[in-house]
Amino acid sequence: MVNSSAMLPQAADYMRLLPEIVLTVFGMIVMVVDAAAEEKRIEKILGAIALLGSLAAVAATFVQAEYPGFAFWNMVQVDSFSVFFHLLVVGVTMVVILTSFEYMRVQQIRAGEYYALILFGAVGMSLMSSAVELVLVFIALEISSISTYVLAGFRRRAAISSESSVKYFLLGSFATAFFLYGVALMFGATGSTNISTIGDVLRSGQIPLLAYAGVALMFVGLGFKVAAAPFHVWTPDVYEGAPSPVVGFMSTAPKAAAFAVLLRVMFEAHAPGRIGLIWAVAALSMTIGNLGALVQNNIKRLLAYSSIAHAGYLLVAYVALPNNGIPAAMFYAASYAAMNMGAFAVISHFGGAGERYVTLEDYSGLGRRSPLLAATLTIFLLSLIGIPITGGFFAKFYVFSAALQANLVGLVIIGVLNSAVGAYYYLRIIVVMYMREPQREVPVARIPMGLGAALAISLAATIYFGVLPGRVLEYASRTAMAWAR
Amino acid sequence: MTTSLDSVILTLVTFIPLAGALLLLIMPRRDRETRWLALGISVAAFLASLHLPVHLVRGQAGFQFEINRLWISNPNIHYHMGVDGISVWLVVLTTFLTPLCVLISWKSIHDRVKEFFIILLVLETALIGVFTALDLFLFYFFWEATLIPMALLIGMYGHGRKVYAALKFFLYTMIASAFMLAGILWLYAKTGTFDFVSIQAAIHGGQVEGFATAAPWLFLGFFIAFAVKVPLFPFHTWLPDAHVEAPTAGSVLLAGVLLKMGTYGMLRFNLGLFPEQSRSNAWWVMILALIGIIYGALVAMVQPNLKKLIAYSSISHLGFVVLGIFSFTQAGLDGATFVMLAHGVSTGALFMLAGILYERRHTYEIAEFGGLAAPMPVYATFFMFIMLASVGLPLLNGFIGEFLVLSGTFRDRAIYGVLGATGVIWSACYLLWMYQRVFFGKVTHEVNLTLPDLDGRERAALWPTAIVALVMGVAPLVWLNAIDPAVQAVLSPFTQLAAKVVGW
Numbered sequence: 009m010v011n012s013s014a015m016l017p018q019a020a021d022y023m024r025l026l027p028e029i030v031l032t033v034f035g036m037i038v039m040v041v042d043a044a045a046e047e048k049r050i051e052k053i054l055g056a057i058a059l060l061g062s063l064a065a066v067a068a069t070f071v072q073a074e075y076p077g078f079a080f081w082n083m084v085q086v087d088s089f090s091v092f093f094h095l096l097v098v099g100v101t102m103v104v105i106l107t108s109f110e111y112m113r114v115q116q117i118r119a120g121e122y123y124a125l126i127l128f129g130a131v132g133m134s135l136m137s138s139a140v141e142l143v144l145v146f147i148a149l150e151i152s153s154i155s156t157y158v159l160a161g162f163r164r165r166a167a168i169s170s171e172s173s174v175k176y177f178l179l180g181s182f183a184t185a186f187f188l189y190g191v192a193l194m195f196g197a198t199g200s201t202n203i204s205t206i207g208d209v210l211r212s213g214q215i216p217l218l219a220y221a222g223v224a225l226m227f228v229g230l231g232f233k234v235a236a237a238p239f240h241v242w243t244p245d246v247y248e249g250a251p252s253p254v255v256g257f258m259s260t261a262p263k264a265a266a267f268a269v270l271l272r273v274m275f276e277a278h279a280p281g282r283i284g285l286i287w288a289v290a291a292l293s294m295t296i297g298n299l300g301a302l303v304q305n306n307i308k309r310l311l312a313y314s315s316i317a318h319a320g321y322l323l324v325a326y327v328a329l330p331n332n333g334i335p336a337a338m339f340y341a342a343s344y345a346a347m348n349m350g351a352f353a354v355i356s357h358f359g360g361a362g363e364r365y366v367t368l369e370d371y372s373g374l375g376r377r378s379p380l381l382a383a384t385l386t387i388f389l390l391s392l393i394g395i396p397i398t399g400g401f402f403a404k405f406y407v408f409s410a411a412l413q414a415n416l417v418g419l420v421i422i423g424v425l426n427s428a429v430g431a432y433y434y435l436r437i438i439v440v441m442y443m444r445e446p447q448r449e450v451p452v453a454r455i456p457m458g459l460g461a462a463l464a465i466s467l468a469a470t471i472y473f474g475v476l477p478g479r480v481l482e483y484a485s486r487t488a489m490a491w492a493r
Numbered sequence: 494m495t496t497s498l499d500s501v502i503l504t505l506v507t508f509i510p511l512a513g514a515l516l517l518l519i520m521p522r523r524d525r526e527t528r529w530l531a532l533g534i535s536v537a538a539f540l541a542s543l544h545l546p547v548h549l550v551r552g553q554a555g556f557q558f559e560i561n562r563l564w565i566s567n568p569n570i571h572y573h574m575g576v577d578g579i580s581v582w583l584v585v586l587t588t589f590l591t592p593l594c595v596l597i598s599w600k601s602i603h604d605r606v607k608e609f610f611i612i613l614l615v616l617e618t619a620l621i622g623v624f625t626a627l628d629l630f631l632f633y634f635f636w637e638a639t640l641i642p643m644a645l646l647i648g649m650y651g652h653g654r655k656v657y658a659a660l661k662f663f664l665y666t667m668i669a670s671a672f673m674l675a676g677i678l679w680l681y682a683k684t685g686t687f688d689f690v691s692i693q694a695a696i697h698g699g700q701v702e703g704f705a706t707a708a709p710w711l712f713l714g715f716f717i718a719f720a721v722k723v724p725l726f727p728f729h730t731w732l733p734d735a736h737v738e739a740p741t742a743g744s745v746l747l748a749g750v751l752l753k754m755g756t757y758g759m760l761r762f763n764l765g766l767f768p769e770q771s772r773s774n775a776w777w778v779m780i781l782a783l784i785g786i787i788y789g790a791l792v793a794m795v796q797p798n799l800k801k802l803i804a805y806s807s808i809s810h811l812g813f814v815v816l817g818i819f820s821f822t823q824a825g826l827d828g829a830t831f832v833m834l835a836h837g838v839s840t841g842a843l844f845m846l847a848g849i850l851y852e853r854r855h856t857y858e859i860a861e862f863g864g865l866a867a868p869m870p871v872y873a874t875f876f877m878f879i880m881l882a883s884v885g886l887p888l889l890n891g892f893i894g895e896f897l898v899l900s901g902t903f904r905d906r907a908i909y910g911v912l913g914a915t916g917v918i919w920s921a922c923y924l925l926w927m928y929q930r931v932f933f934g935k936v937t938h939e940v941n942l943t944l945p946d947l948d949g950r951e952r953a954a955l956w957p958t959a960i961v962a963l964v965m966g967v968a969p970l971v972w973l974n975a976i977d978p979a980v981q982a983v984l985s986p987f988t989q990l991a992a993k994v995v996g997w
Contacts, residue, residue: 376605395641396630396637396638397638409678412682424671428667431667432664439659439660442648442649478565482566482567
């Protein structure tokens with residue numbers, strides 16, 4: 009109980025929330041400038057402000073890291089875990105903004121609140137990783153979710169985008185309600201909504217039946233957010249309709265944040281019934297995701313199913329022991345963010361006005377028409393397969409070896425078989441790009457600077473995770489050590 | 494030379510082609526300059542690689558030119574490279590064939606030229622890495638890394654059903670190597686290291702927990718990955734497809750080097766890590782090898798397609814290599830290594846010759862030719878020379894290796910030796926018959942009368958192979974006295990295991 013006696017928050021409390029504050033301020037500035045400025049040519053400036061905001065948030069995260077500890081009456085905890093996910097979320101935000109410059113211009117979308125919503129979404133996601141009070145987690149989850157609901161509908165001219173937004177909103181609201189219900193039951197079972205207190209109670213004595221129900225319901229809510237089967241049905245439709253940069257965003261940052269919450273709930277709060285529950289969901293997600301992706305012809309739907317599969321691989325780490333499972337999950341979240349964000353950056357560029365070119369056939373001959381873009385996408389796809397010296401390889405490696413150390417041979421076999429199936433549909437894209445001649449004329453624009461920067465960042469991260477994974481993993485391992493009290 | 498060079502030479506040789514590929518990547522798209530630059534880079538890599546055999550301490554077993562640095566601490570992966578008297582020649586074989594591939598692709602590749610040479614150079618780096626890596630993880634990485642460029646070469650620059658062939662090649666080898674990866678991870682879980690030398694020491698010292706029960710499966714896991722690559726009967730079906738559809742340079746590297754990855758892997762890893770299992774499984778491996786020798790030869794005989802004929806002849810020749818390896822005799826392994834090199838040179842040359850013909854006529858059908866000796870005398874002479882080397886004419890390179898393999902096999906199991914020896918006859922049959930149909934007799938197709946003979950570039954690509962084929966046949970000791978101690982080191986556990994079988 010660090011600050012419970014003080015009635016007013018201390019200065020350090022604000023430092024521990026600095027990235028969120030910075031993001032909020034910049035989001036507000038975007039809104040105000042948008043309202044005050046003349047109609048035309050303002051998008052670039054708004055985007056620049058947002059980009060500046062995300063850069064400032066990166067800096068703020070490093071400042072925040074200097075103040076480890078609790079803030080705001082034990083509701084927020086800054087530790088290496090939260091810093092890790094802050095950097096991840098803010099990094100993805102930056103890449104999304106860079107990708108969006110061109111996308112907004114090509115799609116002729118009046119940007120205005122778009123950039124503000126991305127920043128506000130990032131506030132929620134960042135907060136999810138540092139909140140240790142379930143009620144605050146819920147609020148953060150809502151902040152992040154509501155922004156993404158709106159962002160999914162930004163292609164206003166396309167009916168499919170509105171459908172995507174409404175679907176996401178309705179189902180998502182359901183899911184968050186489940187989560188809240190779970191929190192309530194947990195409170196009933198343990199008398200607290202503080203994660204570490206819950207952990208103490210659950211560790212000390214008999215586990216009440218209610219706690220199992222609470223964990224299951226919370227897992228339903230979070231399982232929806234990470235698109236784990238059987239809570240995945242929304243994913244392909246929403247991904248297909250939403251703007252491509254937004255899909256890149258919501259398949260990585262909010263997912264990573266939800267995985268962070270899940271880590272705290274499962275490991276720090278010592279959730280009962282963890283192993284059986286997640287074992288089944290992980291196996292199901294991997295299988296459904298990979299089998300579903302095999303028959304897709306729309307590249308966004310294909311990657312939607314692939315993201316279900318990857319949620320499954322990631323959940324394998326949650327069944328493992330904390331010492332290896334936590335760092336493995338964190339590493340996976342980070343490298344998946346890098347490669348998937350990169351892939352969607354390519355897709356958003358290549359889609360053209362109105363996202364017309366999103367089928368596999370449209371990608372035929374891309375290797376000839378745009379060698380650089382094709383090569384970049386190939387590297388992201390190889391990473392998604394899990395070929396060595398890409399982040400995807402070590403991500404899978406750590407997850408599976410963590411599971412092996414927990415003697416989960418069955419789950420690892422399911423996972424490895426699934427990876428083999430997965431290789432096929434990613435390869436199909438590569439084959440189409442390099443070995444098929446184009447069937448119709450598909451224009452490819454030059455790569456603008458913003459997108460180039462976004463691709464360079466994603467590519468550098470993907471390769472870095474694949475060549476020198478040691479440092480990232482070592483940093484992630486600190487969390488496991490801190491929690492293994 | 495200085496010792497400092499010795500410690501970095503392997504890194505240099507391995508990564509010169511990759512650096513060259515990156516250089517090509519940022520160069521403007523100009524086909525002529527790209528070709529010359531690719532040639533320069535590959536020749537530079539070859540010259541650098543010559544440092545290895547020149548400065549290799551002959552008569553010394555164990556790895557030389559070693560470099561061992563920590564790469565990643567968790568998992569415990571080291572950047573550990575080194576060569577012995579066996580792998581050193583495979584490295585040189587790779588760097589020797591690549592410039593020839595550049596030359597032979599000079600004109601035949603005219604679309605996406607820049608990409609072609611980038612892929613070729615990346616492939617070269619991966620191939621050299623396979624032969625130099627001494628860390629199992631590093632080895633696995635290079636092993637997988639060869640797949641993508643090779644599949645791209647076939648799929649982008651091949652002809653006919655190229656996409657089918659590329660995918661078949663990729664999936665076959667990738668699925669097979671997943672078994673090897675499982676084995677590697679098991680070894681890592683038990684020993685905490687990927688280092689080949691340490692794992693080998695731990696296994697031979699009996700310090701690996703649960704090894705006795707797992708070893709048969711580990712042997713199989715590694716063996717399947719290698720057997721598909723060789724390819725050993727019945728895993729060979731990807732090979733004819735891949736070869737026929739591949740561009741010439743792809744075929745040269747595929748037959749010349751990629752197949753040797755499989756036999757090298759057997760020699761290094763199956764024999765090195767699982768000597769007992771290798772010994773007890775040898776009988777059926779040798780039977781598969783014999784089937785490969787005879788079946789490959791018989792199928793080659795009836796091929797109407799020149800390139801397919803050479804492809805099946807590869808299956809037959811690689812059978813000799815496997816036969817020699819699993820004979821566990823000094824002569825057998827010496828011979829197996831020598832066949833790997835000889836086959837690389839002569840079959841590489843045969844594929845180049847077939848490619849030259851394809852450039853002129855756009856077909857590989859033997860029936861389309863006949864009487865070519867008249868319009869193309871120089872070409873016919875080269876073809877004759879290389880073909881005789883491949884048949885195993887004494888004083889050319891094919892003879893030495895096959896002779897050693899067969900004499901080793903006789904020592905081990907006489908009947909296998911007898912059956913294997915028929916393979917020599919078969920290869921004479923199908924190659925000579927093919928030669929007769931293509932070059933002798935009357936010119937049956939008008940168009941063949943006007944075919945131009947070899948030009949300077951093509952001769953430049955062929956002369957080196959002819960010279961090397963001759964030198965290897967006349968002075969095999971240059972190669973063998975480096976191979977010999979390395980083979981002895983590989984065999985030392987077997988001498989302890991079964992001293993009565995190994996005769997000397």
